[in-house]
Amino acid sequence: MGDSRQFSVHLALGGGAVADLLLWKKWTQSVAFLVGSTALWFLFERAGYNLLSFVSNVLLLLVVILFLWAKSASLLNRPLPPLPNLEVSEETVVQAADEMRVWVNFALSIARDIAIAGNLRLFSQVATGLLIISYVGSLFNFLTLLYIGVLLSLSLPVLYNKYQIPIDEKLNVAYDVARIQYQKIADMMLSKSPLSSNKEKKIQ
Template structure:
C-alpha cells in the first residue's frame, strides 16, 4: 500500500529525475537545488547584487577557466576540457514547442470562452485567480515568489507522500467548504446579471 502510494506521487510528478529531486530520493540533487536557490535569493535580494552583472561575471570566469585550461593542456600535453557538444537537438526544440503549444492553446481557449462564449462562471474563476495572484504578489517581489515556490516544491511533495491519507481527508473537507462558498458567491453574482443573459447562458 505504501509502495503504491509512493509510486503514485512519483508518477504524478513526472516519474523522472525531477520527481526524484522533489521527493528527496536523490538527496544530493535536492540539497544542491535548495542551497543554490537560497544562495541566489540571498545574493540578489539581500546583498543587492545585480542579475546582469552576476551572469556576466560567471560567464567571464567560465570563459577564463576554459581558455587557460585549453592553453595549458596544449602546452603540457594534457587532455582538453571535457565539454559536451554545444548544440541544441531538434528533438528538444520540438518537445519544448509542443509543450508550449498545448499551454498557449489552453490559454486561448479560456480567453475565447470568456470573450466570445460569454462564459460567466469561467470569467469569475479566472478573475478570482488573477486577483489572488495579484494580492499575494503585492507582499513579495518576483524573486522571492520564485524562491518560495522552490522551497514549497521541495517540502510539500515528500510531506504529502508520507501523510497522504490524512492530507487527502483534510483537502476533501476544505474543498467541500470552498465549493459551497464559491457556489454562494457565484449565485449572488449571477443574480445581479440581467435575466436575458442568464437565459442565454442556460440555453448554451
Template sequence: MALSQRESHICSSDLVTDLLLWRKWHGGFIVLVSATTFWFLFERAGYNLLSFVANVLLLLVVILFLWAKSALLLNRPLPPLPDLEISEASVLKAADALRVWINYTLSIARDIAIGRNLKCLLQVAIVLWVISFVGNLVNFLTLLYIVVLLSLSAPVLYHKYQHHIDEKLCMTHRVIQMQYRRIDESLLKKILRSSNKDKKTQ
C-alpha cells in the first residue's frame, strides 16, 4: 500500500515536471489555452463565475441525461462515469497539509506577539505590503493568470539559463542582506536612543 502511494506521488510529480518544463508540449499548451480562455471570459467579456459554473453543470447534466436515455433506447452502453465520491484518505491528506500551514502561520503570529521577534515582524510587514501593493495594481483573477503564465515560462527559462540566473540571484541576495542589516541596525539604534531618553526623563 505504501509503495503504491509512493509510486503515485512520483508519477504525479513527474507529470507536473513534464508540464512545467514543456517536455510534453500538448499539456502545457492545453493549460495555457484554458487559462487564457478563462481569463478572457471573466476579465474581458464580463462573464460571471457563478453563472458560468451553473451553465457548464447544466450542459453536462443535460448531455449525460440524453446519453443515458438514448443508450437505453438504442441498446448502447451507459456513460462511463467514475465513482463520484471523495475517499477518506484524500480528505485526511488535504486536512493534514492544511494543518501544517495553519500551525506555521500561528507560530509566526506567536513569535511576533509573544516572542517580540522584530526580524519576523519586518518580514511579515514587507510581504503584506507587497501583497497589498500588487492587489491595488491588478485584481485577483489577473494575478492568478499571471501566476499561471509565470509557472509555465519561468521553470523553462531557469532550466535553460540556470548558471547565469544563480549568479544574479546570489548577488541580489547579498545586496538585500546588506540593506536589511543596515535597516535593522538603524531601527535598533533608534529604539535604544528612545529608551535612553525615557530613562533620563524619569
C-alpha cells in the first residue's frame, strides 16, 4: 500500500481558509475558534444566558462604541471608525443562488427517485439516515448538537489526514460487511413482498 492511494484532505475541504482552520494549519485561528465555540456553548447552555439578549447586548455595545468614536473624531479632529463599505455584491448573490440551486435539485432528484421511480434502496438509505438524525436530535438540543459538530469538524479531518491509509482500510472492510448485510436484508424484503410472490405463482 503506497502513498498513491492518499488524496489531499486540504483540497477536499476546499483548499482555502476553512480547510486551514479545520486541519490546524494556522493553529492560532483553530484554537481561537475552539475557545470561542466552547465559551458560547457554556454561556448559552450551562450559564443559561439568552441568545437574543446576548446578541442585543453585543450590538448595543458595538453601536455605542461606534457612535462615541464618531463623535469624538469630529470633536478632536481624529479619523472616523475604519468601517468597510458593507454591501452584498450581485456576484455574491448569484454564487449563493447557484450553490443553493445545486442542493435543491439534488434533494428533488432524490425525492423523485423515491416517489416516482420507487427506488427501494434509496428509500431505505434516506429513511435510515432520517431515523438516525431524529434519534441523535432527541438526545441533545440544537446548540449542543451544533457544538458537537464543531468539535468533530476540528478533530476528524486532522485525524483522517494523519492516519488516512489505515482508516481507509478499516472503512473498506466495514463497507463490505455493511453492503453484504444490506443485500441480505434487501433480498429478504423483496422475497416477502406481494409482487415477488405473485411472480412465483405465475412461474409455477
